[in-house]
Amino acid sequence: MKAYFLSLLQFLIQQSFVIGLPSSRTISPSSTAPKPNPSLNKRHCDCYLVNGPDPGYFQRYEFYDFRYVPLEKYHDQAHSISNHTILPHPTPSSSPSKDIEDGLNPIDQLDNTTRLLFGEDAVELAHTPFARFWKPQYWRRPISAIAPIEMKNSIHNVFFVRDPERLHGPNSTFLVLRTTRRKDYVSAAEIESTIQNLYHSSVRIRLRIFAAEPVPEDEEHYPAGNITLSDKILPPRGACAGIFTYNSAICESDIEILTADPPNHIHYANQPDYDPITDESIPGASVVAHITAPWTSWASHRIDWLPWVSRWYQNDELLHATRYSIPDKLSMLVVNLWSDGGVWTGDLKVGENVFLGIEWIEIAYNISSKGLHGGGPVGKPDQRHTHLHSVAQTREMSVRSGVRIGGDGGDGEEKSCRRPCWVDDFHQ
Template sequence: MLSAFLLLVCCCVVSTIAARTLGSDGHVSRAVSRAKCQCYVVSGLEPGYFQYYRFWDFRSVPFDPASLKNFNFYPRIKNGTATAAHASLSAENGPSKPILLKDTPFTKDWNIQNWHRKGNEIFPVTMVNSNQNVFITKSYSTDDSTHLVLRTTRNENYSSTAEIESGVRNIFHCSLRVRFRLLSKDESILAPPLGEGIHSQHIQTIPQNIQPASLVHRNARKNPPPDGACAGIFTFNSTVSESDIEILTSDPPNRVHYANQPDYDFVTDQVIDGASIIKDIPIPWTSWATHRLDWFPDASRWYVNNQLQAMNTYGVPDDPSRLIINLWSDGGVWSGNLTVGESVYMGIESIELAYNVSGPYPIYGKGLYSSGRLAVDHLKHTQPGQKEHEALRGIFPQTKITSDTGTAKSRVCKVGCQIDNVRHDGNPEVLWGFSH
């Protein structure tokens, strides 16, 4: 395994170079912005210094098999302008049918889950994940462009649920952003039929004696989604190494739960003090907004539209992880119990990710998005107590990587790019660039 990868830059050097590359309008000049990014920084309390970057755009997906065959979900910019949605999505016609995400190249990067969990005394309702619950469509009742949708539906004997997981499972620190909203109860969208084909042995038979969740006053929308579902966005290695964004539809529509797991001690039957934060955010989750999780060595930070909402230094995950987005209901105390026949929908416009990895780098998309750059351990072996930004300070412009055989290799980030405050979402812009 490669030794620690030390990347980037003293702040004073960055600011000097950035001043030479920014145009008069505050954006990077075109000539410089075409240079290939070698590392990425983010807004906020720490810049991040990430080596890899991906953006999956669901806002203008064509609804025909020929166009979808090689569709890579990357934002399309033509002549400096973001392209509009496909012509077949006009307001008059709309899409003819939703697209199952499993039938697109997205599955080269993310895995659509089909596992099930049988009901028990703690989680009374059987959960069955289905690829029929992960699809691309468009709302008829709004002016939204196309978007990815996750769905959960309460059937008589089980909940049909949705989950996607990143193919890369050794992400080690990242900045993850998901632009989404939970659709209102009566919003009209074209959705595929349920089709789990589950067998009778998967259906739970535990008697149902769940009490309805207590009513919570909600005033952000007239028709919020039904109570009884949970939407999650999180890093995951295990139940004791996880950083979460969670939304409960039984909550007021501006309330979000942030946590580093575990946040509950089952032995003492007590909430772990300091592990979780409940926050009322300025934008309700029934409206489009970008929810962001920054996972750094010393802290997890959560943002909405790049505005910091919460930070937690307790229980920060310290294991290589995968990313998970899900929508579910199991009748338990946490999610609550959806009424039979009701559904909750989570619309997603985009997923953005800046990240590092630990160990060999499994390339996203099997080459679809490959940068071809050297795989490294990201500060995996920094000294105890040594902060990431301290380890990076003062080593710009060149770092050394020593392999297991003792061979030294030079590594330099000649072109650093920002992913926030850019002209077009999903198109990083050069913050500094030079030849050396």
């Protein structure tokens, strides 16, 4: 029955043809006015469904394409962009970082390290229209008992570069997050969505981790062009890349990549995953999964946050599912790359860099009001989970099949879906 229902839905979708796409848009790097995704604009969509055991039910859709950013245009315009239009205001739980190399001044300049590694045409995210949807962070975390190295987020650590492999043409680009070990601190990177009231979503992000030769404090004699994009070469041990929905430290759904791990291991968790009373991991809260494509190569990673289950995928292969601690409050989406010298991340050597490359981010989602599902995100992501599970840990998953549409409590509640559109990995 389920197979018949899915086939019928797909057939009806293929037969529909109504212009207009009010709840779908692609964020265009060359225009401040987002346009509908051309892959979906052949039909009007009442909702968006995803492949997998459950199609979900999402009223909204965004696709952020970082592969064709006109670097020259934004490089020339950088000096005319005002600081206050692109930077978030520090919250009481955060403080402005000293490690932004005058990043709070009205004009931000690319630092020498970025120029040396990626060339003069690299452009910070803060100087593009994407900054209206993704805010580069500039707060810090002080030293603590479990984090011996101070961590400082810098807006200079989030930028667009030309793809040295030219995978999508001679002018193809991608977004980069960087973390660098300095003598007395770690310079880290984080972006947070301006959507702060997510309530259920399917998030996909195409990424890879890569490395460069260590950059000495004396950068004058550093040879340019030492970016390594080979999936055979591992980045330095000591950093963590995170992709997660976030409301608080106990209402969060994570993908985490540790550069100290083998490149075919990845961490999935719903928080909390640690019991401070027993000083042990909570059974069923987290898993170390084996991935087919190493995180040193391009692959799409996905989190489905549904009312009844959380699921994690790589390249559309279901790797883990859990019903434990499913987020139940309004959330934002966070992507970061960081280190603090603690047990979880380990420590980088002074001068070492780790880079997170991102080609695109795709979100099918619902939103809700604060009155219905609590307030929005509280403070800043902790980045300090006391994870205890080992790299070799694995778990067997049992996923119940069934088709469920609607009734998630978000803005799709009690709305019909006569013309659904399927969201698949058609961007690769």
